[in-house]
Amino acid sequence: MFTVEKIRNDFPILTQQINNQPLVYLDSAATSQKPQSVITATEVFYTEQNANVHRGRHTLSEQATTAYEQTRDKVAHYFNVQSREIVWTKGATEALNLIANGLTEQLDKNSSIVITPLEHHANIVPWQQLALKTGAKLHILPLEPDATLNVAACVEFLDQVKPSVLTLTHASNALGNITNLSPLLSAVKDFNTITIVDGAQGAMHLQPDLKTLDCDFYVFSAHKMLGPTGVGGLYGKYERLNALQPYQTGGEMIETVSLLQSTFRDAPAKFEAGTPNIAGVIGFSAALDYLTALDKKAVYDYEQMLFNYVVDKLNDIDGITIYSNLEHNIGTICFNYRDEHPFDIATLLDGFGVAVRSGHHCTQPLMAHLGINGSVRASFCFYNTHQDIDIFINALHECIALLD
Amino acid sequence: MNKTFKELAYTLNNSPAWQQKYREIMLLGKQLPTMPEVLKTPDALVPGCESKVWLYLEFDLQENCLVIIGDSDTRIVKGLLALILSLYNGLTPSQVLAINAFEEFQKLGLISHLSPSRGNGIKAIVERIQAMAEQKSL
Numbered sequence: 001m002f003t004v005e006k007i008r009n010d011f012p013i014l015t016q017q018i019n020n021q022p023l024v025y026l027d028s029a030a031t032s033q034k035p036q037s038v039i040t041a042t043e044v045f046y047t048e049q050n051a052n053v054h055r056g057r058h059t060l061s062e063q064a065t066t067a068y069e070q071t072r073d074k075v076a077h078y079f080n081v082q083s084r085e086i087v088w089t090k091g092a093t094e095a096l097n098l099i100a101n102g103l104t105e106q107l108d109k110n111s112s113i114v115i116t117p118l119e120h121h122a123n124i125v126p127w128q129q130l131a132l133k134t135g136a137k138l139h140i141l142p143l144e145p146d147a148t149l150n151v152a153a154c155v156e157f158l159d160q161v162k163p164s165v166l167t168l169t170h171a172s173n174a175l176g177n178i179t180n181l182s183p184l185l186s187a188v189k190d191f192n193t194i195t196i197v198d199g200a201q202g203a204m205h206l207q208p209d210l211k212t213l214d215c216d217f218y219v220f221s222a223h224k225m226l227g228p229t230g231v232g233g234l235y236g237k238y239e240r241l242n243a244l245q246p247y248q249t250g251g252e253m254i255e256t257v258s259l260l261q262s263t264f265r266d267a268p269a270k271f272e273a274g275t276p277n278i279a280g281v282i283g284f285s286a287a288l289d290y291l292t293a294l295d296k297k298a299v300y301d302y303e304q305m306l307f308n309y310v311v312d313k314l315n316d317i318d319g320i321t322i323y324s325n326l327e328h329n330i331g332t333i334c335f336n337y338r339d340e341h342p343f344d345i346a347t348l349l350d351g352f353g354v355a356v357r358s359g360h361h362c363t364q365p366l367m368a369h370l371g372i373n374g375s376v377r378a379s380f381c382f383y384n385t386h387q388d389i390d391i392f393i394n395a396l397h398e399c400i401a402l403l404d
Numbered sequence: 405m406n407k408t409f410k411e412l413a414y415t416l417n418n419s420p421a422w423q424q425k426y427r428e429i430m431l432l433g434k435q436l437p438t439m440p441e442v443l444k445t446p447d448a449l450v451p452g453c454e455s456k457v458w459l460y461l462e463f464d465l466q467e468n469c470l471v472i473i474g475d476s477d478t479r480i481v482k483g484l485l486a487l488i489l490s491l492y493n494g495l496t497p498s499q500v501l502a503i504n505a506f507e508e509f510q511k512l513g514l515i516s517h518l519s520p521s522r523g524n525g526i527k528a529i530v531e532r533i534q535a536m537a538e539q540k541s542l
């Protein structure tokens with residue numbers, strides 16, 4: 001059974017007051033809030049267990065290394081892949097950069113990279129840079145006017161391009177739209193395409209089984225999955241992963257070093273140069289425990305129920321334009337009110353204690369596709385309630401009254 | 405200090421509810437004349453803001469004063485801009501340097517709008533005005 005009141009008790013920040021009003025946090029797509037267990041785990045690590053990992057034979061160091069590596073096992077289990085296929089980074093952005101940089105020697109001017117207009121800048125710019133560096137051609141998957149991907153049109157496109165690299169978001173951070181990945185990944189099966197999925201938004205809400213999904217790489221950010229900031233990572237199918245060149249070099253990733261040359265270790269170690277964010281990983285371990293203890297289906301259904309509720313309420317307001325796809329959505333709603341600036345709406349909502357995001361959401365190409373400069377985004381998580389939505393909608397009515 | 409600013413500050417300080425304060429600010433924005441399109445050059449656009457904010461600064465040598473024209477595509481920022489203009493427009497460089505916008509915004513309970521995270525450009529605008537005043541007072 002899923003009881004939101006019980007869940008909320010686990011998230012201390014949700015009792016905060018903003019502008020003397022209860023916080024209504026509708027910005028989980030930017031970063032999720034953290035349960036007490038994550039906060040405690042980080043604190044306990046620094047209070048009782050702090051030591052560097054993978055070096056030193058002393059007790060603390062061995063304990064820290066064990067806890068650190070156990071978290072890698074947990075992530076692997078969460079995604080149903082092998083531990084050696086998980087690399088720690090500071091987040092999805094670094095993971096995407098690691099992959100793009102690591103592919104440099106595998107691409108040349110005859111290669112092609114396919115991206116979609118739905119991507120976060122973090123899944124656009126590294127590919128532009130890679131194309132510049134290697135001479136590979138960058139192609140953009142066709143997007144329908146309503147910002148959905150038409151599978152038939154995309155499959156045909158992919159069939160023509162036969163891409164060397166295909167990168168897709170699991171869910172759009174701006175719109176919440178879920179990408180229908182399977183037919184697109186299947187479409188490139190015969191082309192030896194390297195496939196990447198940006199799971200920054202999908203990793204928590206959709207909890208994918210990556211063995212079934214069968215992409216080559218999948219990236220995630222811990223801070224969007226109840227974990228601390230500054231941690232994230234990637235999954236890479238082992239052969240593909242190990243074939244990447246290291247992105248950073250230094251300590252911990254080497255096998256032998258002489259003054260003139262070095263040899264590197266195998267993945268994942270060769271991608272983890274330097275001291276990692278140990279406390280962050282330990283905190284993330286508690287986040288994964290929290291997530292896996294939940295009833296996945298009940299949580300998903302609850303988030304969908306919240307989403308449908310907010311959509312109904314927004315549809316009742318004259319002058320609201322919704323840009324999100326309403327059928328396949330992780331629980332993020334993107335809208336504008338008439339031609340009011342999203343900045344004004346978000347600033348006024350903050351006065352009511354309602355935290356939303358406004359702007360282009362790091363998706364300028366998508367905003368351009370929709371013919372807007374920006375929008376208001378309210379994103380939900382399973383710790384939100386129907387009451388949050390009622391407060392949000394009432395506040396929105398008051399904002400509109402102030403603006404009209 | 406500009407007399408109009410004092411009047412505005414009085415109105416704002418007598419708007420106890422934050423909604424009322426914002427209403428007044430947006431009203432100020434509405435009353436601010438729109439900037440002529442020719443002045444909205446890429447140079448005048450304050451970079452890095454979520455809203456579009458333009459600032460045109462000129463120094464009137466004859467009158468020894470700053471001439472400031474600004475505009476924004478959002479109502480709130482435009483209103484805040486109007487407040488900044490009423491604080492500094494038409495003053496001499498040394499008068500400008502004597503006014504601390506941060507203190508004035510603090511008194512009005514609007515200081516959060518000058519925080520770096522707001523990304524509304526108001527802080528950058530104050531800094532540009534101060535920089536010109538400093539340069540002209542040398």
Ligand SMILES: Cc1ncc(COP(=O)(O)O)c(C=O)c1O
Pocket residue numbers: 029030090091092093094120122123169171172173198200201221232
């Ligand atoms: C879809 C998507 N990709 C990538 C990122 C970048 O993640 P991070 O900033 O945690 O590196 C985000 C974060 O907003 C995102 O939503």
